[in-house]
Amino acid sequence: MTIFDSLFFSTFKHYKNRKSKNANQFATIYISILQCAILLLLGMFFAGFSNQMNMNTMSQDKAWALFIMASVFIFFKNWVQYAGRKRKVLNAKMLNKKTQNHSIFLLWMLPIACIILSVILWQAV
Numbered sequence: 847m848t849i850f851d852s853l854f855f856s857t858f859k860h861y862k863n864r865k866s867k868n869a870n871q872f873a874t875i876y877i878s879i880l881q882c883a884i885l886l887l888l889g890m891f892f893a894g895f896s897n898q899m900n901m902n903t904m905s906q907d908k909a910w911a912l913f914i915m916a917s918v919f920i921f922f923k924n925w926v927q928y929a930g931r932k933r934k935v936l937n938a939k940m941l942n943k944k945t946q947n948h949s950i951f952l953l954w955m956l957p958i959a960c961i962i963l964s965v966i967l968w969q970a971v
Contacts, residue, residue, distance in 0.1 A: 856948045882917045883960035890967035
């Protein structure tokens with residue numbers, strides 16, 4: 847089980863208690879936003895690194911198009927992964943293990959922090 851699975855189930859458990867019908871949808875959206883924010887942060891880091899090394903590998907328009915395509919792929923992958931049988935199998939595994947309960951505030955601060963760092967790196971480029 848990956849760290850994203852653990853974060854997914856922490857979010858899922860929090861929203862399961864509050865809004866049981868939409869818990870899976872909220873958790874899937876959360877994990878997708880987190881993965882897209884991490885992808886954005888890595889992209890901005892490598893863009894800044896390439897700029898410092900004076901490498902012209904890709905234009906900004908092509909990089910944004912690639913990011914959008916990767917984000918759509920991430921949302922689709924997470925929708926398929928966490929909507930069906932695999933989520934039920936992972937949920938059964940999570941019931942047997944003692945899991946950490948993360949604060950929902952800290953869970954939502956992860957993608958926000960990644961986006962803020964991405965903006966800071968974008969200003970540096």
